[in-house]
Amino acid sequence: MIEQKYADLIQKEIDGVITDAEGRSLKDYLARNKEARRLREELQKTVERLKSVPQLDPPPYLKKHILNSLGVGQPVTTPGPRLLDRLAKAFSHRLAPRYAIVFCSGFCLGIILLFLVLQSYEPVSDMSQFTGALMTVGDTRSWKVIDSLSIETEDARGVVRSLDAAGHLFVEVDLRSAGKAEVELTGGPDYAFGSYTKLVGDALFIEVNPACVKISHVDKAHYLVWFAGGLQKGRELDFKLRVGATTITESVQTGDM
């Protein structure tokens, strides 16, 4: 048990406001009271610990923010570190801002992806022949090759293949040319153009008729053109390639589809 008077003297001693007489009185008391000695020691330790805590520097932007909010000094136009600090803090401590930031990031990413997809989308001028099927082009090597036509000229090199993919006729045009080229696939009234997929390269113009596909200004292209409807055994597709002054006309067999 510690007398309140001496407990107070211990506190005064810690604060350095004890008088000499009080100091002597406390010293006598401490000499005969173990509990008081322990309290004194623990309080001293507590105070020392408090004193050991360092003073922290305020954030560097603080002064500018204060002066700016008072209209003193130069206006602060770049709250960069502040914003970053806020974001870091929001991520580390608070759930709602964290979810909000993740949501916004996802939303922005989605918008960017949509923009990129729309950028690469080439509308087909004649949509009337589309059957509505959605096709994903996989590995065309697993498809049955009906006919293959090698193109080897001074200005162009490549291959044109007719392919059977589960009863669907595809024509694959894989072409490299020195200059701008024009490719034309004609099947006559028995064939109907379905759709096309660009695998590599670009073409500035694609003209689509029910039985004719024209790809113009090609210099590096790999196209997969799907023809559908009215296919008959042994019919052919005409393939025409123009590069500069050279024109090549060949037939591609479509087999017994």
Place this chain on the structure above:
Amino acid sequence: MELNDHDAVKECLRGNKQAFEVIVDRYQKPIYNLILRMVRDPEDAADLTQTVFVRAYEKLKTFDPRQKFFSWLYRIAINTSLNFVNQRKHTVRMDHAASYEDMTAHDQYEKAERAEKLGEALMRLRPEYRAIVILRHFHDLSYWEIGKILDVPEKTVKSRLFSARQLLRTFLVRLGL
């Protein structure tokens, strides 16, 4: 020659806003640290420090030149912090990492952990007690000065400080310090 507090206040009242910069330079660190110990969140402490200086600037006309300027400013800071902590219940960890850059990793860890526990123990004190401990031990103010800032008699400061220290000691023991 740098303006003293009272001259800086006079200059501000004469319309020289730039004089307030002297006050901000002089007191932004102690005020920030005072608030930081009270609220324990560096982000909130920065926001509240800004609020304190803005309030001080707006109330400069009410400052009594017979008073010490820092007591007046500390009073605004303490009141602002008390209002804030009374409205807000949750607390977050205080980041001390920046202050321990020169120590070894082990020392840094130990010191940061100790500071963390101290901060936690301080936050367990009633805000009125916490304010007294902070003013006494972090800002080295006398009972009389603390009484002026908190607008309580010196005797109350003493009794609250004694109670607060004993409570703090108990909390620290419980936290293993």
